[in-house]
Amino acid sequence: MYRLLNIELHKLKHSRSSKILIITYFVLLTSIALVAAIKFDIGPIKFHLAEMGIxxxxxxxxxxxxxxxxxxxxxxxxxxxxxxxxxxxxTIKQNLIDGLSKKEFILSKFYTVILLSLVSTLFLFTVSLVLGLIFSSYTEFSIIFSDLEYLLAFFVKLVGFFSFCLFLGILVKRSAFALGFLLVWQFIEGIVFGVLRWNTNPEIASTIMQFFPLNAMSNLIKEPFTRLSAVQSVANQIGEKFNFDYAIHWYEITIVIGWTALFIFLSYLLLKKRDL
Amino acid sequence: MDSILTISNLTKKFGYLTAVNDLSFTINKGNVYGILGPNGSGKSTTLGIVLNVVNKTSGDFKWFDGNTTTHDALKKVGAIIERPNFYPYMTAVQNLKLVCKIKGVDESKIEEKLEIVGLLERKDSKFSTYSLGMKQRLAIASALLNDPEILILDEPTNGLDPQGIHQIREIIKQIASQGTTILLASHLLDEVEKVCSHVVVLRKGVNLYSGRVDEMISSHGFFELKCSNIEALVKVLENHPSFATIKVNEQLVTAFLNEPLKSETLNKLLFEKGIVLTHLVQRKESLEEQFLTLTNNQ
Structure with a gap:
């Protein structure tokens, strides 16, 4: 495993564009901290996002x-x-000729996906912990380490999404077209949802849609805004009441893990069947 | 003799097209093999199959004693097929380090192999800045990194200028002289003739001949003769039992042998008959002539 990871990291390490994108990504992750700096102070109106409880x-x-x-x-x-x-x-041809098996080739990519997701999760954990410790109103140990399943969901979501990207890369063989395909796929899921909703009802539609890959991934972590107490109190004032389920369910995680396994297996099958 | 690669009844079909048809041959240790065939005769497909990048339709092949998996066997093989494929954004050394990691060999040989192919001064230049000749030489260096038991080269001089072709051939000869088994696929006959001891001749995926170069067709060679009295010469030759066919082309008489005959014997015989030669050459058919005979006959 270390050998395969080492091979793939060697390829990434020397590619300037990959390096720039990876660094940009981690800088952006850190930039969530900048949200804390959003602060309006215009006369009587005082607004400081970090103080709103986020x-x-x-x-x-x-x-x-x-x-x-x-x-x-x-x-x-x-x-x-x-x-x-x-x-x-x-270079895939040369890699195979040099003695990498097709299975090892796919695995080296998949290990890299896992590593990148793991590093992202650790990064997220650190940034959130620091921000929380600075701004949170509650800093009891038991409260800090509750709801950590969001980090697990984040990790599973990234691995699932990147495995989809890996599969598209193998399927389409051109990066621009593969990314385009990703976008088209997003539209397809949207259209299918629309059609289902039109023909049945919203509940049946979302029950079916939760099995579609991108939908399953976005279902993992639901939007957090309506959960914020400040938003809820505003909603209460205008007579709205949100009653959403924000929790992460085991079956949602299972669906995404299922897709991940399928994407990796299909990538391997595709590579095995193809003549290079 | 140790066999390195055994191919038996290998077949590959691309839809309706049969690229390799029931092909069998064996590569033994220590020889330099050439795979000869016109473009599209299935050379590259055959190599692709044994190198794990093309899937076979039927038949079998085994590396070494047949007990290792193909990808493990390939770690003991050095191969370049068609164009040199490397990561354009890496330098020569970085590319070779990657190959070392894949093959699981030590990185200490990189400089030595770059020296052999004469790329040591450019080792820290990016691959994308290399000329085609340099790319091809880097590919050879990469194939040599693991001191392979067999070196497989597919059209190594394709697209190179005369100087580049010469450099590659010198490198191949140097490697062959150290006892490495080489398998060279080419449609350039003089290339194969210059370096190979054995050949496999393919046409439309069918094996026409495999064996030593000099035994390719059973021939005793021919004489090219000239003299002032052509008619008398032809008459003598036609009556001689050693000659099969006689061809006269302007002033040049070509006489094909059907049994061995020494030039001095012929010269003496003709002189005794009163014919004085102005030109006497004994030759064997070149590989090109043999190849054309073989591919046209069938």
Missing amino acids: FNFPYVWHFNSYISAIFKLFLAIVIVSMMSNEYSNK
Whole structure:
């Protein structure tokens, strides 16, 4: 495993564009901290976002993992191109001739995906912990470390999404087209949802849609805004009441893990069947 | 003799097209093999199959004693097929380090191999800045990194200028002289003739011949003769039992042998018959002539 990871990291390490994208990604992850600096102070109107409770434990885990997941697109570009560039440079052929098996080739990419997701999760954990410790109103040990399943969901979500990117990279062989396909797929899921909703009812539609890959991934971490007490009190004043389920369910995680396994297996099958 | 690669009844179909048809041959240790065939005769496909990048339709092949998996066997093989494929954004050394990691060999040989192919001064330049000749030489260095039991080269001089072709051939000869088994696929006959001891001749995926170069067709060679009295010469030759066919082309008489005959014997015989030769050459068919005979006959 170390050998395979080492091979893939060697390829990434010397590629300038991958390096820039990875660094940008981690800088952006850190930049969540900048949200804390949003502060309006115009005469009588005082607004300081960090004081609104977004960094309260355990809410900070939910909020930060939701926001950070948006930046995954940067890593998606790296992952799609690390796959499709092997095709356009024909280096995949040379790798196999040099004695890498097709299984090892896929595994080396998958280990890298896991490593990148793991590092992102650790990064997110550190940034959120620091922000929480500075701004949170509650700093009891038991409260700090509650709701940590959002980090697990974040990790599973990233691995699932990147495995999808890996598969698209192998399927399409061109990075631009693979990313385009990702976008088209997002539209397809949207259209299917629309059609289902139109023909049945919203409940049946979302029950079916939770099995679609991108939908399953976004279901993992639901939007955190309506959970914020400040938002809820405003809603109460205008007579609205939110009653959403913010929790992470085991079956949602299972669906995403199922897709991950399927994408990796299909990538291997595709590589095995193809003549290079 | 130790066999390195055994191919038996290998077949590859691309849709309707049969690229390799029931091909069998064996590569033994220590020889320099050439795979000869016109473009599209299945050379690269055959090599692709044994190198794990093309899937076979039927048949079998085994590396070494047949007990290692293909990808493990390939770690003991050095191969370049068609174009040199490396990561354009890495330097020569970085690319070779990657190959070392894949093959699981030590990185200490990198400088030595770059020296052999004459790329040591450019070792820290990016691959994308290399000329085609340099790329091809880097590919050879990469194939040599693990001191392979067999070196497989597919059209190594394709697209190179005369100087580049010469450099590559010198490198191949140097490697062959150290006793490394080489398998060279080419459609350039003089290339194969210059370096190979054995050949496999393919046409449309079918094996026409495999064996030693000099035994390719059973021939005793021919004489090229000139003299002032051509008619008398032809008459003598036609009556001689050693000659099969006689061809006259302007002033040049070409007489094909059907049994061994020494030039001095012929010269003496003709002189005794009163014919004085102005030109006498004994030759064997070149590989090109043999190849054309073989591919046209069938």
